[in-house]
Amino acid sequence: MLIEEDAYHAFMPYPAVPVDNAPHGPLSGLTLAVKDLFDVRGYRTGCGCPLKLAASPEAETTAPAVRRLLEAGARFVGKTHTDELAWALYGMNPHFGTPVNPKAPDRIPGGSSSGSAVAVAAGLADIALGTDTGGSVRAPASFCGTWGLRPTHDRVPLAGAMALAPSYDTAGLFARDGATLLAAAGALMDPDPVPLPEIPDLLWPADMVAQLDEAPRAVLEAAFGTMPSREVEVYPEGADAAYAAYRVTNGAEARETVLPFIRRSGMPLARGIDGRVAAAAALEEAEIDKARATRHAFAAHLEELLVDAVLLAPAVHAAPFALDAPDEVLEGFRHDAMRLLCVAGLAGLPQVVLPAGMVEGAPYGVSLIGPRGSDLSLVALARRLAPEPHP
Amino acid sequence: MLIEEDAYHAFMPYPAVPVDNAPHGPLSGLTLAVKDLFDVRGYRTGCGCPLKLAASPEAETTAPAVRRLLEAGARFVGKTHTDELAWALYGMNPHFGTPVNPKAPDRIPGGSSSGSAVAVAAGLADIALGTDTGGSVRAPASFCGTWGLRPTHDRVPLAGAMALAPSYDTAGLFARDGATLLAAAGALMDPDPVPLPEIPDLLWPADMVAQLDEAPRAVLEAAFGTMPSREVEVYPEGADAAYAAYRVTNGAEARETVLPFIRRSGMPLARGIDGRVAAAAALEEAEIDKARATRHAFAAHLEELLVDAVLLAPAVHAAPFALDAPDEVLEGFRHDAMRLLCVAGLAGLPQVVLPAGMVEGAPYGVSLIGPRGSDLSLVALARRLAPEPHP
Numbered sequence: 040m041l042i043e044e045d046a047y048h049a050f051m052p053y054p055a056v057p058v059d060n061a062p063h064g065p066l067s068g069l070t071l072a073v074k075d076l077f078d079v080r081g082y083r084t085g086c087g088c089p090l091k092l093a094a095s096p097e098a099e100t101t102a103p104a105v106r107r108l109l110e111a112g113a114r115f116v117g118k119t120h121t122d123e124l125a126w127a128l129y130g131m132n133p134h135f136g137t138p139v140n141p142k143a144p145d146r147i148p149g150g151s152s153s154g155s156a157v158a159v160a161a162g163l164a165d166i167a168l169g170t171d172t173g174g175s176v177r178a179p180a181s182f183c184g185t186w187g188l189r190p191t192h193d194r195v196p197l198a199g200a201m202a203l204a205p206s207y208d209t210a211g212l213f214a215r216d217g218a219t220l221l222a223a224a225g226a227l228m229d230p231d232p233v234p235l236p237e238i239p240d241l242l243w244p245a246d247m248v249a250q251l252d253e254a255p256r257a258v259l260e261a262a263f264g265t266m267p268s269r270e271v272e273v274y275p276e277g278a279d280a281a282y283a284a285y286r287v288t289n290g291a292e293a294r295e296t297v298l299p300f301i302r303r304s305g306m307p308l309a310r311g312i313d314g315r316v317a318a319a320a321a322l323e324e325a326e327i328d329k330a331r332a333t334r335h336a337f338a339a340h341l342e343e344l345l346v347d348a349v350l351l352a353p354a355v356h357a358a359p360f361a362l363d364a365p366d367e368v369l370e371g372f373r374h375d376a377m378r379l380l381c382v383a384g385l386a387g388l389p390q391v392v393l394p395a396g397m398v399e400g401a402p403y404g405v406s407l408i409g410p411r412g413s414d415l416s417l418v419a420l421a422r423r424l425a426p427e428p429h430p
Numbered sequence: 431m432l433i434e435e436d437a438y439h440a441f442m443p444y445p446a447v448p449v450d451n452a453p454h455g456p457l458s459g460l461t462l463a464v465k466d467l468f469d470v471r472g473y474r475t476g477c478g479c480p481l482k483l484a485a486s487p488e489a490e491t492t493a494p495a496v497r498r499l500l501e502a503g504a505r506f507v508g509k510t511h512t513d514e515l516a517w518a519l520y521g522m523n524p525h526f527g528t529p530v531n532p533k534a535p536d537r538i539p540g541g542s543s544s545g546s547a548v549a550v551a552a553g554l555a556d557i558a559l560g561t562d563t564g565g566s567v568r569a570p571a572s573f574c575g576t577w578g579l580r581p582t583h584d585r586v587p588l589a590g591a592m593a594l595a596p597s598y599d600t601a602g603l604f605a606r607d608g609a610t611l612l613a614a615a616g617a618l619m620d621p622d623p624v625p626l627p628e629i630p631d632l633l634w635p636a637d638m639v640a641q642l643d644e645a646p647r648a649v650l651e652a653a654f655g656t657m658p659s660r661e662v663e664v665y666p667e668g669a670d671a672a673y674a675a676y677r678v679t680n681g682a683e684a685r686e687t688v689l690p691f692i693r694r695s696g697m698p699l700a701r702g703i704d705g706r707v708a709a710a711a712a713l714e715e716a717e718i719d720k721a722r723a724t725r726h727a728f729a730a731h732l733e734e735l736l737v738d739a740v741l742l743a744p745a746v747h748a749a750p751f752a753l754d755a756p757d758e759v760l761e762g763f764r765h766d767a768m769r770l771l772c773v774a775g776l777a778g779l780p781q782v783v784l785p786a787g788m789v790e791g792a793p794y795g796v797s798l799i800g801p802r803g804s805d806l807s808l809v810a811l812a813r814r815l816a817p818e819p820h821p
Contacts, residue, residue: 048696052485089480089525094443134480134525136696305439305527 041116042163047139049158050117056081058101064112065222071113072164074121074155077102077210078199086201087121087151089134090304102199104168104210104227111226116164119154123309124297125170125203127151128178128373133309137362142184143401146359149179152213156183159213166223167213172203173289174355174380176211177406180392182359184402186220188212188418191411192387194228204292207285207384217393217422224418233412235420240348241268246278247352247379255357255403258396262405262426263351273350275340278378280333285381287330290319311369334385341386342410349417350408353379354390358398382408389414391421432508433554438530440549441508447472449492455503456613462504463555465512465546468493468601469590477592478512478542480525481695493590495559495601495618502617507555510545514700515688516561516594518542519569519764524700528753533575534792537750540570543604547574550604557614558604563594564680565746565771567602568797571783573750575793577611579603579809582802583778585619595683598676598775608784608813615809624803626811631739632659637669638743638770646748646794649787653796653817654742664741666731669769671724676772678721681710702760725776732777733801740808741799744770745781749789773799780805782812 041055049072058079061067075085078098085092101109109115120138122130130153131137138157140148148157152169156179159167169176171189180187188211195210202208212227214220241263248256274281293315301308301316308316344350355376360368383390388408395405407424409417432446440463449470452458466476469489476483492500500506511529513521521544522528529548531539539548543560547570550558560567562580571578579602586601593599603618605611632654639647665672684706692699692707699707735741746767751759774781779799786796798815800808 052481052695054485054487083484085484089483090443090527092480092483093474093476093526094445096445133698135484136481136698304443307524307527 045163047141047157047161047163048136049119049138049154049161049163051075051085051120051135053082053118058109058115060109060114061112064110066108066166066226067112069113069165069219070116071108072117072119072155072158072167073105073115074152074169075118076121076125076170076201077105077168079105079115079118082118084201087123087125087132087135088306090306091300100199103196104200107227108166108168108223113166119158119167121153122151123312125151125172125175125201126293126297126312126315127309128174128376129369130179140183140359143359146361146401147182149182149359151175152179152211155213156180156185159185159215162215165215165219169211169213170200171209171211172207173285173377173384176213177354177380177390177392178376180213181354181404182402184394184404186214186217186394187392188220188224188414189383189390190228190414191389194412194414202296204289204296206292207289217418217425221415221418221422224415228414231412231415233410235349235409235413235416236347239420241266242271242344242348242350243268244273244350244352245270246272246274247382250278250356250375250378251353252357254398255353258398258403259353259405262395263424266351266424268351271344273341273382275336276333281337281385282374282378282381284330284333284337285377285385287322287326288334290315290322291327294319294322338386341388345388345410349420352382352406352408354392354404354406355379358401358403387411389417391418393421393425395426432506436554438532438548438552438554439527440510440529440545440552440554442466442476442511442526444473444509449500449506451500451505452503455501457499457557457617458503460504460556460610461507462499463507463510463546463549463558464496465543465560466509467512467516467561467592468496468559470496470506470509473509475592478514478516478523478526479697481697482691491590494587495591498618499557499559499614504557510549510558512544513542514703516542516563516566516592517684517688517703517706519565519767520760521570531574531750534750537752537792538573540573540750542566543570543602546604547571547576550576550606553606556606556610560602560604561591562600562602563598564676564775565767567604568745568771568781568783569767571604572745572795573793575785575795577605577608577785578783579611579615579805580774580781581619581805582780585803585805593687595680595687597683598680608809608816612806612809612813615806619805622803622806624801626740626800626804626807627738630811632657633662633735633739633741634659635664635741635743636661637663637665638773641669641747641766641769642744643748645789646744649789649794650744650796653786654815657742657815659742662735664732664773666727667724672728672776673765673769673772675721675724675728676768676776678713678717679725681706681713682718685710685713729777732779736779736801740811743773743797743799745783745795745797746770749792749794778802780808782809784812784816786817
């Protein structure tokens with residue numbers, strides 16, 4: 040392992056293999072952690088899954104997303120834990136262990152990019168690469184109190200990374216502050232094809248906000264509520280319909296990516312994934328077609344809303360739950376979180392999460408959702424609007 | 431993976447790396463599976479533990495026990511599943527999956543050398559190397575209906591294999607029949623320093639047999655009951671005292687071997703191991719000293735009994751239980767099995783297990799326990815006494 044102390048259990052304990060980075064660049068002096076879903080030359084790629092790890096040779100090439108950060112000068116410090124096959128939201132990996140949320144040690148860190156979020160929150164890395172299919176950067180960023188970015192779909196190459204649901208998969212970032220996130224995102228992608236105007240319209244997504252309980256709502260309102268904004272409705276057919284469309288289309292894609300491996304390997308399934316595997320396997324074609332149509336209409340509606348505009352949106356509905364929470368909490372929490380998280384995913388939009396306050400003594404972030412291709416200006420805007428001081 | 435079909439989930443799915451063997455030798459034409467606790471050059475050594483696997487480099491040298499079998503002409507076909515850190519008896523690995531018992535697919539295969547037993551029982555390997563600390567060859571051999579050998583302690587080198595409890599650890603064998611077991615054991619060790627006489631005394635261990643229910647007892651009696659034997663008492667202070675001495679001394683050693691890794695790694699613990707870790711950590715020095723004295727007296731008693739004599743002993747108390755058995759069954763079964771299995775371990779004696787019949791529709795083996803150093807003649811004797819025809 041390249042870092043010396045990992046008291047927060049953020050990193051996979053791989054034998055240390057040096058990884059080259061450019062001596063100078065915009066990320067010089069910054070350390071980089073990489074989710075163990077991306078290939079890094081000389082390392083195995085475990086994907087949070089013991090049988091996948093066993094079958095993994097040492098990678099011969101480094102994934103392009105990682106390479107861009109190394110070429111900008113970031114120094115690789117290790118590969119981080121993930122939920123099994125990146126198909127969960129809590130960071131509770133029964134095989135490799137659950138990384139410790141540095142700001143709320145008795146609560147989940149969130150996932151699936153659990154180790155990346157924890158590495159940044161614990162100060163073990165300045166920048167961490169993750170993936171976000173359904174919320175795997177945004178949820179742990181909110182739970183661990185870091186900055187996080189889910190980029191516009193297809194804007195950052197995913198070669199050399201495990202595919203889960205290709206029309207949703209993105210390579211996202213964690214960073215300790217907005218300035219670092221902007222620098223890292225700038226290294227990861229070309230300049231914005233569709234930058235935001237200097238002063239974009241701010242939209243208040245009433246039907247997203249309505250899903251929050253009092254305490255998280257207070258944090259969101261304290262962060263963004265006093266800004267002049269226009270109230271909008273995000274879900275044309277309601278949040279449940281949008282989430283159902285996400286679930287079905289996502290499951291239909293997972294059926295082509297991870298399900299064959301799961302079947303072939305005879306792997307025991309972690310709690311939660313077993314149900315998702317069964318549901319994905321049972322999907323019928325008519326159901327999938329209908330969900331795709333709903334998704335298409337949803338994306339078109341969001342595209343219309345977000346012309347020169349951004350949503351002042353909650354990232355998730357609540358603070359992370361306690362590690363010893365009962366099964367009912369685990370199942371319900373996921374659905375409540377996904378009703379909010381599915382918005383950016385369904386429409387392929389960039390979303391920036393930033394720390395905003397505490398709920399139940401644990402971090403709670405807020406977010407901006409922007410139009411496709413506005414990623415870098417969206418991060419810059421988030422820095423200007425950030426409720427907490429960040430250098 | 432070197433074998434093409436692993437429907438019984440016996441093997442770890444490692445990338446295939448060829449392993450050399452001698453072109454001619456006593457094991458020519460026989461295939462060899464190796465428990466993933468032994469180093470094999472070019473392979474990682476996972477020890478049934480995801481974090482151990484992640485931290486494992488590819489081995490640079492092959493363990494001497496494996497090398498002896500390769501040098502005798504056996505052809506390596508793959509590394510087999512084991513219980514986590516070899517510290518369990520059932521073969522239920524929540525991380526890598528449970529190998530399928532070919533002769534009782536709805537029941538446990540037994541462990542910790544689960545994949546080795548299954549590979550042989552399924553005909554995927556003629557010979558398999560395992561380890562036996564507390565019963566990890568003998569229990570799965572009985573459950574899967576194969577031949578098995580726990581050798582005299584210290585007779586087969588354990589370099590390049592994970593240590594669990596060094597004064598108990600042995601490298602043992604599975605084979606599809608007695609002739610193959612004898613050939614493999616002959617390759618693994620030098621000629622017997624203390625061979626059995628042509629016609630040894632046969633001892634009937636009344637206090638071991640008393641632990642059996644009707645059905646397994648009937649199998650044992652059908653196998654050995656008609657032979658002229660002398661009744662003896664094996665446990666000078668009772669079976670519970672012997673098992674307690676095993677548990678304490680074993681735990682005291684595990685505290686020095688696997689416990690530091692478990693603590694350092696932050697690994698989540700499989701069901702069952704968690705309790706053994708806690709119990710080992712809590713042992714007090716006086717308790718350990720007392721258990722060592724009990725062990726010493728027990729071994730001296732067995733040494734006296736077994737001059738030119740062998741025990742016609744049960745290996746375990748019962749057939750393997752069902753995969754969906756409740757927690758109470760799991761905990762109780764282990765204790766009942768260990769009261770019998772601890773005999774050879776406490777005294778460092780060789781024990782041969784051989785198929786003898788069926789109990790509840792699943793295999794049930796019987797065994798011979800011989801004096802130290804009698805391994806090869808003990809296997810030869812077992813072939814002569816074997817209740818079932820074996821070529």
